[in-house]
Amino acid sequence: MERIIPRQVNNTTLKENFPYLFTEHYQDEFPKADVQAVNKGLLEPMYDLMDRGGKRWRPCLGLAFAECFGRDARKFEDDIYYACGLTEIVHNGSLMADDIEDRSQLRRGLPCTYLKYGLDYAVNASTLMYYIPIAQMNRFITDPALQSRLTSIYNQEMVNLHFGQNWDITWHHGGAGGISMCPTEDQYVQMVLNKTSVLPRMCLRFLAEILELKPQQRSAVIKYIETLGAAFQIQDDIIAVTSEQYAKERGVGEDIREGKRSLMVIHSLNIKQKQAIAKRLDEILNLHTDDVSLLREAIDILITNGSVDYAKNRAASMMAQAWSELERQIPECKAKKDVEALSSYLIDRDI
Known part of the structure; x- marks a missing residue:
């Protein structure tokens, strides 16, 4: 750097x-x-x-x-x-x-x-x-030709980054134009692919050009890094509401205070059998409150609804599929084990 x-x-x-x-x-x-x-x-x-x-x-x-x-x-x-x-x-x-x-x-x-x-x-x-x-x-x-390709990748991904950030910001505010809305799970994944996944994807797209990877290798690498970025964000969201260490460093329920529509929140808001609880969660999110008792109430809803476990399982499933496609494209070597170990850490960590 x-x-x-x-x-x-x-x-x-x-x-x-x-x-x-x-x-x-x-x-x-x-x-x-x-x-x-x-x-x-x-x-x-x-x-x-x-x-x-x-x-x-x-x-x-x-x-x-x-x-x-x-x-x-x-x-x-x-x-x-x-x-x-x-x-x-x-x-x-x-x-x-x-x-x-x-x-x-x-x-x-x-x-x-x-x-x-x-x-x-x-x-x-x-x-x-x-x-x-x-x-x-x-x-x-x-190499001027390589410079041109990398510049194009950089510009694309920086545009993607700002689209992803816009979706996240808009959902924090409850929807576009003040209209309350809850994104779907697919919309959430699209957001993180164009926010959290953008920079590692940019790095790997650069490397794919520099290393002249074959088409199948490029496809597997990019899908894997996109999935890892999404799983990393899901785990980040889980840590933000469940980790006491995180709460000491950033405050209790920071994501709840911001009104963040994480995968856990989306899951809880869409449990049809618990619409009264979902309404209460939505109310707290829209308050953007600093009241710790309300923030902990929202966190308890996510836990008791099984939304934290749901998010963990969704991330693990995504990663397992992406890794199965990637590992066939990488020759056996120490670095391959390093990639797998680092990836496991990123989605299993608790801070």
């Missing part, structure tokens, strides 16, 4: 890393650029968030897939590291923006970027984190 976005710049490295800042007619003006503003207003907020950690499973999985399909892990070149690194940068940019949209208070145990640095800095930095990776492509990918 530091190869794509440096932690700090001076007058010389600013021009080396971002030559497009300086036009042909003002090449001699770069020593007058306000480098300190770049470091404090852009790079520091970016790395403040990225340095907080996170699972970083997307780039790790990308590296494992590169090894599965013939690249030597001891000799990974710039193209592989670029494809995996940009995914994490864009992911953190999306988290920064997501925290603003959700009015979250904490991210990875610390105040969200917009609270620590200011709304204007966070908006600007998060947006730049969407653009820098693709602007830096020619430093890592030298």
Whole structure:
């Protein structure tokens, strides 16, 4: 990531890393650029968030897939590291923006970027984190034809990301135009395929081009990573309402407070034999309340209705099918076992 976005710049490295800042007619003006503003207003907020950690499973999985399909892990070149690194940068940019949209208070145990640095800095930095990776492509990918294909993939997936986010936001608000609605399970899956699955899918689509995978390999890899993204989101939603550790870090029932229509919520709202309970759950979701007793009431509804178990079983079933198709396309190797182990962790974890 530091190869794509440096932690700090001076007058010389600013021009080396971002030559497009300086036009042909003002090449001699770069020593007058306000480098300190770049470091404090852009790079520091970016790395403040990225340095907080996170699972970083997307780039790790990308590296494992590169090894599965013939690249030597001891000799990974710039193209592989670029494809995996940009995914994490864009992911953190999306988290920064997501925290603003959700009015979250904490991210990875610390105040969200917009609270620590200011709304204007966070908006600007998060947006730049969407653009820098693709602007830096020619430093890592030298083949013009490959550059063109990767740029097209990047643009498609970034559009998909915003469609997915829109569906999620709209359902948080109870529906378009204030009209209350509950998405179907299929609509929920479509949302996560175009939100949570987007960035790992982008990474694997990049790698499929770089590694020149065969059509059957590409199809199995992309379906698998899409399914893993969906299962990861389902597990994330489960953790958000059942994990006491999560509650300590982010507050009780954060997703309930936001009015999130998760797979669990959709399941509970559609149990015909329990319409009175479903109505009560819908009321609490639409309140966007901070009342802990109401949040816990909603969580209890999801548990007693069997919606948590339903979501777990749905995620496990999806993953089993996707893995059965993928494992036939990957030769036996240590990296294949790493992919399977990491995937199991992501859908079985409790935080």
